[in-house]
Amino acid sequence: MNNIDYNKKFNEMIEEIQKSNIRPSLFLHACCSPCLTYPFSILAKYFDVTVGFFNPNIYPKEEYDKRLENVKKFLNNYCKDNNIKFNLIVNEEDFEKYNKDLLIRKDDFEGGMACLKCHQYRLELAYKYAYEHKFDFFTTVMTVSCLKPSAELNKIAFDLEKKYPTTKYLYSDFKKNNGQLIGIKLAKEFDIYRQNYCGCKFSLLERDKRLINRK
Numbered sequence: 001m002n003n004i005d006y007n008k009k010f011n012e013m014i015e016e017i018q019k020s021n022i023r024p025s026l027f028l029h030a031c032c033s034p035c036l037t038y039p040f041s042i043l044a045k046y047f048d049v050t051v052g053f054f055n056p057n058i059y060p061k062e063e064y065d066k067r068l069e070n071v072k073k074f075l076n077n078y079c080k081d082n083n084i085k086f087n088l089i090v091n092e093e094d095f096e097k098y099n100k101d102l103l104i105r106k107d108d109f110e111g112g113m114a115c116l117k118c119h120q121y122r123l124e125l126a127y128k129y130a131y132e133h134k135f136d137f138f139t140t141v142m143t144v145s146c147l148k149p150s151a152e153l154n155k156i157a158f159d160l161e162k163k164y165p166t167t168k169y170l171y172s173d174f175k176k177n178n179g180q181l182i183g184i185k186l187a188k189e190f191d192i193y194r195q196n197y198c199g200c201k202f203s204l205l206e207r208d209k210r211l212i213n214r215k
């Protein structure tokens with residue numbers, strides 16, 4: 001699936017939705033507010049969006065709370081300015097299980113197999129929720145980040161669609177068309193906190209090492 005133009009597939013699906021004159025429901029997995037800004041601004045035009053903050057990877061708890069607070073801040077302010085309704089669902093049940101699985105990240109590196117498992121874990125948690133709550137569509141904001149492999153994220157979610165077939169997967173490659181840059185501008189405009197590490201405790205330790213080496 002690696003040569004697929006996911007942005008083109010996204011545009012084709014949006015075109016179909018527009019033709020149908022229906023405004024479907026969409027469950028949007030969001031890892032953090034800076035990654036949420038641009039995808040949400042696009043998707044809210046076509047869908048009734050429910051944002052899912054399903055991220056047991058974020059460490060420590062203070063950082064988790066800060067990222068969640070900033071998701072709320074962005075949604076409240078952006079939706080008020082643009083007269084949009086939204087829902088936000090927060091899943092806080094899976095920290096223990098996630099942290100057991102995370103131990104494999106200890107001997108890996110950012111972007112390696114452990115990160116793929118982390119993406120898989122969070123996407124499945126969110127996709128399952130979308131399916132059980134009868135959402136029409138599911139997608140994730142994570143394809144906006146240049147540090148995240150769009151092909152692999154789309155492949156994971158495409159496979160999940162077979163398991164949860166009544167909720168369609170909306171392909172995406174939000175980093176196309178300067179998506180990440182537009183998202184950063186929106187984050188600045190809405191005074192959103194932008195973290196400097198991915199999320200888990202290993203990525204935090206790596207961030208600290210980088211900062212020490214720079215000094």
Ligand code: SF4
Pocket residue numbers: 057058105110111114115116118119198199200201202203
């Ligand atoms: S670096 Fe990011 S994607 Fe990789 S395991 Fe940690 S939180 Fe997950």
